[in-house]
Amino acid sequence: xxxxxxxxxxxxxxxxxxxxxxxxxxxxxxxxxxxxxxxxxxxxxxxxxxxxxxxxxxxxxxxxxxxxxxx
Numbered sequence: 001x002x003x004x005x006x007x008x009x010x011x012x013x014x015x016x017x018x019x020x021x022x023x024x025x026x027x028x029x030x031x032x033x034x035x036x037x038x039x040x041x042x043x044x045x046x047x048x049x050x051x052x053x054x055x056x057x058x059x060x061x062x063x064x065x066x067x068x069x070x071x
């Protein structure tokens with residue numbers, strides 16, 4: 001029982017941190033893109049960031065649902 005509550009709290013905290021750092025990194029990329037002249041380089045700054053944080057958000061949502069619904 002206690003371990004389930006602890007895992008849910010950690011997963012919610014991890015989800016919050018992931019969203020916070022995603023916003024922070026998107027702002028950093030936008031600032032960085034102001035100094036870049038080539039449009040192709042501007043676009044290539046986003047995919048890996050979005051892929052990584054998308055993975056983390058999906059992981060923490062899955063962890064939360066797994067421990068709330070399916071246990």
